[in-house]
Amino acid sequence: MSQYLEIDHVSIDFPTKNGPFRALNGVDLKIAKGEFVSLIGHSGCGKSTVLNIVAGLYNATEGGVVLEGKEVYQPGPDRAVVFQNHSLLPWLTAYQNVELAVKEVFKGQKSKAEMKDWIEHNLELVHMSHALHKRPDEISGGMKQRVGIARALAMQPKVLLMDEPFGALDALTRAHLQDSLMEIQQELNNTVIMITHDVDEAVLLSDKIVMMTNGPAATIGEVLDVKLERPRDRVALADDQEYNHYRSQVLKFLYERQRNPAQATEKAKPKLVKSGEAA
Numbered sequence: 001m002s003q004y005l006e007i008d009h010v011s012i013d014f015p016t017k018n019g020p021f022r023a024l025n026g027v028d029l030k031i032a033k034g035e036f037v038s039l040i041g042h043s044g045c046g047k048s049t050v051l052n053i054v055a056g057l058y059n060a061t062e063g064g065v066v067l068e069g070k071e072v073y074q075p076g077p078d079r080a081v082v083f084q085n086h087s088l089l090p091w092l093t094a095y096q097n098v099e100l101a102v103k104e105v106f107k108g109q110k111s112k113a114e115m116k117d118w119i120e121h122n123l124e125l126v127h128m129s130h131a132l133h134k135r136p137d138e139i140s141g142g143m144k145q146r147v148g149i150a151r152a153l154a155m156q157p158k159v160l161l162m163d164e165p166f167g168a169l170d171a172l173t174r175a176h177l178q179d180s181l182m183e184i185q186q187e188l189n190n191t192v193i194m195i196t197h198d199v200d201e202a203v204l205l206s207d208k209i210v211m212m213t214n215g216p217a218a219t220i221g222e223v224l225d226v227k228l229e230r231p232r233d234r235v236a237l238a239d240d241q242e243y244n245h246y247r248s249q250v251l252k253f254l255y256e257r258q259r260n261p262a263q264a265t266e267k268a269k270p271k272l273v274k275s276g277e278a279a
C-alpha cells in the first residue's frame, strides 16, 4: 500500500484572550490508500481538530496535510465528512439530500439518468432503498446516519472523515451500522479516518488505531496496527485472544498511560478549607 494521505508535523494554535493556545503539537501520520484509521483519546485532546485540519476547515499553524501529493488548504469534495448528528437538510427526502451532494460533485459529468442510478445505488449500499422518499423527521436516528453516510460515499471522496458517526446511537443500531460500514469499506476500499470513544469499535473497524495524548499540545502517543483478518465478525472476535490483546493495549494507553484529564484535574484541585481549619 502506498502512502496516500500525510499529516505532516501538524501543530495548531488557537487565539484566545490569554494568547495563543496550542491544541496540537507535531501530529505526524501517514495513511495508505484504503486504510481505515481510528483516532481515539480522552475528551478535548484534539481529535476533532485533527479531522477539521484534514477537512480543510482549519489551517495548521505549523506543518500541513498532503493528499495524493497536493497540499490541503480548504474544504473540498475529495474529503467528505460524516458528523455525529446527521446534518441532513430537514425539508429534503433521503434521496434529495444525497442528490444535492451528487449534483454538486458530478455536475456536467453524469447525465440525469446516471445521477439517479448513482444516488439509488449509494442509498442501497447503506440499506435505505425502502425509504428513499422519506424526510429526516420520518426516519430513525440510525437511518438518518445511514443517509449521511450514503451522501458522503456518493461524493466518491478520496478520504471519508467521520467524527463519532455512531456516537448518538443505541448499541444495537450502532453494531448494525458498524457492520454495514465494514462491508462497504471492504467493497469500495475507502480511505477512512474515524474519531471514536469506543475501544471495541476502534479495534473491530480499524487497520490502525491512533491514540492521542491529552492536551494541551496533544500529539500522537502510540499507533496500534490491527492485523485481524477481514471480514471481521464481532461475535467470533469476542473470544479471540488477539482481539482482546489489541483491546487491552488501547485500554492501557487510555487509562494507565493517559489518565482521563477530568480525573487528573479533580485530583489537582485544592481541598476546600473550612474557616478556622489549617490548609
Ligand SMILES: Nc1ncnc2c1ncn2[C@@H]1O[C@H](COP(=O)(O)OP(=O)(O)OP(=O)(O)O)[C@@H](O)[C@H]1O
Pocket (backbone or CB within 6 Å): 014, 015, 021, 023, 041, 042, 043, 044, 045, 046, 047, 048, 049, 050, 215
Ligand atoms: N476554534 C477553537 N478555538 C479555541 N480553542 C479550540 C477551538 N477548537 C478546539 N479548541 C480547543 O482545542 C482542544 C481540542 O479540542 P477538540 O474539539 O479537537 O477535542 P476532541 O478530542 O475532539 O474532544 P471531544 O472528544 O470532547 O469531542 C480543546 O482544548 C478545545 O477547547
